[in-house]
Each structure stands twice: as structure tokens, then as C-alpha cells.
Amino acid sequence: MKIEHLISQIHQKKSFLCVGLDTDLEKIPQHLLEDEDPIFAFNKAIIDATHSFCVAYKPNIAFYEAYGLKGWKSLERTMAYLNDKHPEIFTIADAKRGDIGNTSTRYAKAFFETLNFDSITIAPYMGKDSVEPFLAFEDKHTILLALTSNQGAFDFQTKKVNGGELYKEVLKVSKSYTNAERLMYVVGATKATYLKDIREIIPDSFLLVPGVGAQGGSLQEVCAYGMTKNVGLLVNSSRGILYASTGDDFAEAAANEAQKIQIEMEVELGKIHK
Numbered sequence: 001m002k003i004e005h006l007i008s009q010i011h012q013k014k015s016f017l018c019v020g021l022d023t024d025l026e027k028i029p030q031h032l033l034e035d036e037d038p039i040f041a042f043n044k045a046i047i048d049a050t051h052s053f054c055v056a057y058k059p060n061i062a063f064y065e066a067y068g069l070k071g072w073k074s075l076e077r078t079m080a081y082l083n084d085k086h087p088e089i090f091t092i093a094d095a096k097r098g099d100i101g102n103t104s105t106r107y108a109k110a111f112f113e114t115l116n117f118d119s120i121t122i123a124p125y126m127g128k129d130s131v132e133p134f135l136a137f138e139d140k141h142t143i144l145l146a147l148t149s150n151q152g153a154f155d156f157q158t159k160k161v162n163g164g165e166l167y168k169e170v171l172k173v174s175k176s177y178t179n180a181e182r183l184m185y186v187v188g189a190t191k192a193t194y195l196k197d198i199r200e201i202i203p204d205s206f207l208l209v210p211g212v213g214a215q216g217g218s219l220q221e222v223c224a225y226g227m228t229k230n231v232g233l234l235v236n237s238s239r240g241i242l243y244a245s246t247g248d249d250f251a252e253a254a255a256n257e258a259q260k261i262q263i264e265m266e267v268e269l270g271k272i273h274k
């Protein structure tokens with residue numbers, strides 16, 4: 001998907017919400033467990049209920065791999081459903097991959113071609129030749145982990161290298177990669193105040209911002225520091241939407257939660273034009 005299409009979808013829906021499909025068989029409503037494919041049944045109900053309030057879906061691959069072949073089938077069915085019913089919606093494989101060049105190319109083929117995702121999350125630790133194979137794919141996007149939402153982000157990401165923090169080095173160096181215009185970055189919503197410095201290095205790049213909802217990050221703070229004239233943000237919530245209710249009304253409750261965030265986003269988008 002071209003970035004212009006994502007931006008126009010954001011303005012059309014007045015939303016930059018990404019719904020994380022972290023589908024956990026221990027948390028979905030009991031009655032769905034009787035379905036031959038409970039993960040897909042849950043995802044389909046969530047997609048049907050929330051698609052008008054969001055512009056992206058982010059299946060976290062761990063939640064599918066955990067169930068082996070069955071889980072992978074559910075992921076394939078979810079992607080086929082999204083690509084068929086909602087091709088305008090941006091899809092993110094939250095896989096956090098990255099390896100030596102020829103292996104990265106295989107990962108890229110798996111997610112960009114076989115599963116037809118628009119983007120994938122990548123760990124930058126192995127450097128240029130581990131990231132560029134993903135960037136070689138036209139109209140696909142590589143989302144590099146910069147400053148993550150968890151406590152462990154302080155173990156390495158904020159440590160000083162060359163006089164600046166490591167996450168800033170990731171941002172600066174990655175700008176020189178071939179096809180760097182296809183890069184996006186992960187910045188946790190729990191680190192919103194860092195966005196001011198981050199925007200000085202990457203003023204226009206799109207950011208995937210997880211950590212609102214269950215992890216407690218503030219949407220308003222993220223927007224105050226991170227929003228650009230082209231929005232530049234995809235804000236993810238997973239558990240806060242998926243498990244808003246664990247009863248029979250789970251899809252309706254998910255829709256309500258997604259709509260609540262969309263309404264807050266509409267207010268934030270209104271500030272861009274002022």
C-alpha cells in the first residue's frame with residue numbers, strides 16, 4: 001500500500017487507530033471454542049465490528065505461532081479475509097524479525113508475498129544488511145523498533161553511544177539505508193515525551209505507537225509530541241479493545257471501545273488544520 005492511501009484513509013475515517021489482533025484462546029468467549037477455527041471466528045467478529053473505526057490491523061504473530069499449524073492457518077484466513085473484504089486497511093505483521101541478508105529476504109517473502117501484509121515490525125540490532133532486504137519490496141513498509149513501550153527499553157535503547165542514546169542512533173543511521181523512505185518506526189506510547197526529540201531526527205516518518213489502553217499510555221500526549229501535518233501516527237490498542245468484554249457481547253464492546261478512541265482521535269486530527 002502506498003503511504004498516500006493510508007493518509008487518505010485516516011482523513012476519511014477520522015481515525016489513526018490500529019487494532020492489535022493479539023488473539024488469545026484463554027481470553028476469548030467460551031462459546032467460540034466450539035468453532036472449528038476459534039481464532040479466525042473471533043478475529044472475523046472483531047474485524048466486522050471495528051473496521052469502520054480503524055485504519056490498520058496488527059496481528060501479533062506470537063499469538064498464532066503458539067498454536068502451531070492451526071494458528072498459522074488462522075492467520076492465513078484472517079489475512080485472506082482482510083485482503084478480500086477490506087483491502088484499503090493497512091496490515092502489520094508484528095513479527096519483530098531481522099537476520100542475515102538471505103534469511104531476512106525469506107522472512108520478507110513470507111510476510112509480504114505469501115501472507116500479503118503491507119508491513120512488518122523489525123528489530124534493528126543486526127544492522128543495515130538485515131533491514132535492507134525488507135526495504136527492497138515496493139509499496140511495503142518496514143517498521144523498525146526504535147524506543148519500545150516496555151520497561152526493558154531502558155536496558156539498551158536509552159544507553160549512550162557516540163554521545164547520544166542508542167535509539168537515536170537507530171533513527172539516524174537507518175535514514176541512510178537504501179529505500180529508507182519505506183521505513184516506519186515503533187515508539188511506545190508510554191514514552192510519549194521522547195517524541196519531541198524523535199521528531200527532530202525523523203520529522204515526517206510514520207510511527208507505530210503501541211501502549212495506549214492496557215499499558216496506560218496517553219493518546220493526547222502522543223499526539224502533542226508526535227503528530228505531523230500528515231498525521232504520522234498509527235496508534236495501536238490490542239487487549240483494551242479485544243477483551244473489552246469476555247461475554248457474548250464481546251464484538252459490540254470492542255466496537256464501542258474502538259469508537260471511543262476514534263472520537264478522541266477525531267479531536268486530535270482537528271488540531272492539525274488549526
Ligand SMILES: O=C(O)c1cc(=O)[nH]c(=O)n1[C@@H]1O[C@H](COP(=O)(O)O)[C@@H](O)[C@H]1O
Binds near residue numbers: 022237239
Ligand atoms: O511492535 C509492537 O507492536 C510493540 C512494540 C512495543 O514497544 N510495545 C508493544 O506493546 N508492542 C506490541 O503492541 C501490542 C500491545 O498490546 P496491548 O498492550 O494489549 O494494547 C502487543 O502486540 C505488543 O507486542
